[in-house]
Amino acid sequence: MAVEESADGAAQRPIPIERALAHKMQNEICAGVAVVTVQRGRHPVGFWCRSVVSASVEPPHILICAPRPDRGSSPIRLGDGICVNILAADQSDLSAKFTSASAEAGLAGLRWHRGTNGAPVIDNAVATIEADVTCEQLVAQHLILVAHMTSVAAYEHREPLVVYRGAYGRFSQQLVFDG
Numbered sequence: 001m002a003v004e005e006s007a008d009g010a011a012q013r014p015i016p017i018e019r020a021l022a023h024k025m026q027n028e029i030c031a032g033v034a035v036v037t038v039q040r041g042r043h044p045v046g047f048w049c050r051s052v053v054s055a056s057v058e059p060p061h062i063l064i065c066a067p068r069p070d071r072g073s074s075p076i077r078l079g080d081g082i083c084v085n086i087l088a089a090d091q092s093d094l095s096a097k098f099t100s101a102s103a104e105a106g107l108a109g110l111r112w113h114r115g116t117n118g119a120p121v122i123d124n125a126v127a128t129i130e131a132d133v134t135c136e137q138l139v140a141q142h143l144i145l146v147a148h149m150t151s152v153a154a155y156e157h158r159e160p161l162v163v164y165r166g167a168y169g170r171f172s173q174q175l176v177f178d179g
Helices: 019-027 089-097
Strands: 002-005 012-015 034-040 043-049 052-056 061-067 081-086 112-114 120-122 127-139 142-154 161-164 167-170
Touching: 034 120, 043 061, 043 120, 061 127, 081 120, 081 142, 089 161, 089 167, 120 127
Parallel strands: none
Antiparallel strands: 002 012, 034 043, 034 081, 052 061, 061 142, 081 127, 112 120, 127 142, 161 167
C-alpha cells in the first residue's frame, strides 16, 4: 500500500494499490529473461523467470523469484542443484515455451547438457549460473529462493534477451541520457 499524507503533514493513511495498477507498474521494470532448470527424477524441467538478482558476492548467492506452482509441489526443493540460464536475444522462441505459470516445462526438443551439479544447462545462453538452493520462502504467488553459486559461465559475444512491458527486446550497449 502507498501512504497518503494529510494537509498538515501529520496523519498518514494507507492507499490500497489495485492489482491492475501493481501489474502495470511491474511491467515498467525492464528485466533479463532466464529459464531456471533442475533435474526432477529422470526428467529435466524448467520455468521462466525474470526475477534473478545478485544477493551476495562473498559468499556468492543469488535470489530467484519463482512462480508458485498451481498444483502439487514446486519443481525446485531445498538442497536442489539448479541452473539459471540467462537467455540470449535470439532465444525468444525458447523463452515462450517456458512462460506458462501453471506448470513447469520439459526440455524436450532443446539443446542442453548436464552441468557439474547435475542440473540441465541450456546451450547458447548468454550466461549460466549453477547453484544449490539454500533457502526458500513462499510469498503470495511466488517462491523466493536463495541459492549458493557453485559454477558460472558467461559468453560476452551474445546479447541478452530482455522483457519490457510484456514484449521481448534486446539490450543495446549504447547509453542514452535525457537532458
